[in-house]
Amino acid sequence: MNFTYYGHACFAIETGGKKFLFDPFISPNELAKDIDVNAIEADYILVSHGHGDHVADLVSIAKRTGAMVIAAYEIVEWVQKQGVTNAHPMNFGPYNFDFGKLHFLPAWHSSVMPDGAYGGNPGGFLMHGGEKKFYYSGDTCLMMDMQLIPRYAKLDFAILPVGGNFTMDADDAVIAADFIQCDKIIGIHFDTFGYIKIDHDKTKEKFKAAGKELILPKIGETIEL
Ligand code: NI
Ligand code: MN
Numbered sequence: 001m002n003f004t005y006y007g008h009a010c011f012a013i014e015t016g017g018k019k020f021l022f023d024p025f026i027s028p029n030e031l032a033k034d035i036d037v038n039a040i041e042a043d044y045i046l047v048s049h050g051h052g053d054h055v056a057d058l059v060s061i062a063k064r065t066g067a068m069v070i071a072a073y074e075i076v077e078w079v080q081k082q083g084v085t086n087a088h089p090m091n092f093g094p095y096n097f098d099f100g101k102l103h104f105l106p107a108w109h110s111s112v113m114p115d116g117a118y119g120g121n122p123g124g125f126l127m128h129g130g131e132k133k134f135y136y137s138g139d140t141c142l143m144m145d146m147q148l149i150p151r152y153a154k155l156d157f158a159i160l161p162v163g164g165n166f167t168m169d170a171d172d173a174v175i176a177a178d179f180i181q182c183d184k185i186i187g188i189h190f191d192t193f194g195y196i197k198i199d200h201d202k203t204k205e206k207f208k209a210a211g212k213e214l215i216l217p218k219i220g221e222t223i224e225l
Helices: 058-065 073-081 144-152 170-179 200-209
Strands: 002-005 011-015 018-022 044-046 068-072 087-090 093-097 100-106 123-127 134-136 157-161 184-188 213-215 222-224
Touching: 044 058, 058 073, 068 073, 068 100, 073 087, 087 093, 100 144, 144 170, 157 170, 170 184, 170 200, 200 213
Parallel strands: 018 044, 044 068, 068 087, 134 157, 157 184, 184 213
Antiparallel strands: 002 011, 002 222, 011 018, 093 100, 100 123, 123 134
16 A cells, blocks of 8 residues: 655555545645656545645546546535536545545535635545555644544544644644544645745654654655555
8 A cells, every 4th residue: 555745735545456646736836846747647536625735736637537536515516617527526424435435524624616616614534445544634723523533443544734824733733643543644734835834853753752653755755554
């Protein structure tokens, strides 16, 4: 099972022979200029919410790959208006896909599309299918709802924002890791903008002090999990 980082909150997970791409935002990201957005493959594209830093390349990649877009109902309507035909609308709750069960769960954030269209509620995903169970919180502050996650699944790893300002910072993400009872965290949503620049060593140290591992992936890097 592989995790590939495309910068900011965009990553791909390859599991069970399927490629899951999350929150495609690559071409406007100066830090990700070495990534060839036209070479990214996907079977499914999961979108946490409608902000530009999560959907910039959504329509183009969905059309090119034919991947199924899985997102809030309102985001699915938005991509369908732009000619994307393979899409599965959700609201908060579970669904059994061909790859297994997926929960779309709340996040404390906001969600509006780049053109001002309503994006529905922002969320995160809990993946039960595939080789390993993982949780991607999406953009969110620390929230009590995360304490429900261990009731649903024993996580192998989780992907959490650590950049602060718009989301959790490292201190909050350490508490989140406790809430979800997971010791292996991949940090995202850092360094892209001025407000979310972080000290990598200090951030990792905070997790280490709590007996947890934080991976801060490099853009373009693939990690075996
Ligand atoms: Ni956002
Ligand atoms: Mn964001």
